[in-house]
Amino acid sequence: MIRVAILGATGYTALELIQILLRHPEAEITALTSRQEGNPPISSIHPQLTARIDMPLESLSYDEVADRADCVFSCLPHGASAEAVAPLLAAGCKVIDFSADYRLDTLEVFEQWYGAGHPDANRLGTVVYGLPELFREKIRGAQLVANPGCYPTSANLALVPLLVAGLIDSRGIVIDSKSGVSGAGRTPKLATLYPECNESISAYNVGQHRHTPEIDQTLSAFSSKPVEVIFTPHLTPMTRGILSTAYSYPQGDVSETQLMDQLREFYSGQPCVRVVEHLPATRHCSGTPFCDITARRVRDRVVTISCLDNLLKGASSMAVQNFNLMYDLPEAMAL
Numbered sequence: 001m002i003r004v005a006i007l008g009a010t011g012y013t014a015l016e017l018i019q020i021l022l023r024h025p026e027a028e029i030t031a032l033t034s035r036q037e038g039n040p041p042i043s044s045i046h047p048q049l050t051a052r053i054d055m056p057l058e059s060l061s062y063d064e065v066a067d068r069a070d071c072v073f074s075c076l077p078h079g080a081s082a083e084a085v086a087p088l089l090a091a092g093c094k095v096i097d098f099s100a101d102y103r104l105d106t107l108e109v110f111e112q113w114y115g116a117g118h119p120d121a122n123r124l125g126t127v128v129y130g131l132p133e134l135f136r137e138k139i140r141g142a143q144l145v146a147n148p149g150c151y152p153t154s155a156n157l158a159l160v161p162l163l164v165a166g167l168i169d170s171r172g173i174v175i176d177s178k179s180g181v182s183g184a185g186r187t188p189k190l191a192t193l194y195p196e197c198n199e200s201i202s203a204y205n206v207g208q209h210r211h212t213p214e215i216d217q218t219l220s221a222f223s224s225k226p227v228e229v230i231f232t233p234h235l236t237p238m239t240r241g242i243l244s245t246a247y248s249y250p251q252g253d254v255s256e257t258q259l260m261d262q263l264r265e266f267y268s269g270q271p272c273v274r275v276v277e278h279l280p281a282t283r284h285c286s287g288t289p290f291c292d293i294t295a296r297r298v299r300d301r302v303v304t305i306s307c308l309d310n311l312l313k314g315a316s317s318m319a320v321q322n323f324n325l326m327y328d329l330p331e332a333m334a335l
């Protein structure tokens, strides 16, 4: 059995991760960390886990975590995560980091979007970006994997196949995304209070959302030219799910059939992407490890629509896909 620790076990992504790992035949949860005092049982924070896992939340040192675990999932916010990851790697653990700390390749871009200071800056540019559909072979040999952001996963999975096939132009891509409120995590914030977001939909961080450089970086890696997208996220009054609609210019006379054929071929045999004829809806992906994708030709544009569960394919089920690849297990095991 692979001994697994989860840092930040009181959060939303951790709850989903625990539920997947409880049915994983090769993983055993050996530590759950939190800053909560008094070592409360995990089920007191996540009642869904009552009678399913009987473990305390503990405030452990990195050495104690490393003693107990072969692999660590860090479900901490950025900044706090990198502080934990560096000593765990030094102690020989494999790490899957849910935060944004290792997703960007350069300190300059990280500081531009996340502010000055990175606790482990020298590692930037060397870390595997854990989007299995695009970087599977690199993930297999990795000690540290940067689990992608939820918005970038939905947008990049729809756009990369069309970019690599030269079916769309790398310039002029516009991504309009809607997210459920759990995307903001469990830590209370004014914008995610019920009276602020219920019965209302609003754009936020227009032109400034931190997932923008992550989308640019991945799309640029699959394009002959650097890509700079316009990305506009929206907060919607639902608990979970992301729907991304992307608008791009076709390269030449591209038909809808060509777009769909390319998506189908690109994702043929891939367990966690479904290329669908119908228009995807968050309801179809909620509670699943899938990203659903379709494409349309509309006037002079290509429109792609993709959706996923932000807590699963946008975070925890993708992390388990990465875990499975890192340990040479079937990619969709337990999913």
Ligand SMILES: NC(=O)c1ccc[n+]([C@@H]2O[C@H](COP(=O)([O-])OP(=O)(O)OC[C@H]3O[C@@H](n4cnc5c(N)ncnc54)[C@H](OP(=O)(O)O)[C@@H]3O)[C@@H](O)[C@H]2O)c1
Pocket (backbone or CB within 6 Å): 007, 008, 009, 010, 011, 012, 013, 014, 033, 034, 035, 036, 074, 075, 076, 077, 078, 080, 098, 099, 100, 148, 149, 150, 182, 183, 184, 185, 186, 187, 310, 311, 314, 315
């Ligand atoms: N929510 C999503 O849809 C989603 C999707 C993709 C990626 N992510 C990323 O995944 C990570 C976890 O997200 P989440 O939504 O699960 O967050 P969350 O619900 O807010 O949980 C994060 C947990 O980390 C602990 N924590 C918070 N600040 C900390 C600090 N400064 N030092 C140590 N521990 C701290 C807290 O536990 P205690 O207070 O009990 O210590 C908290 O429960 C984040 O990096 C997030 O950006 C989230």
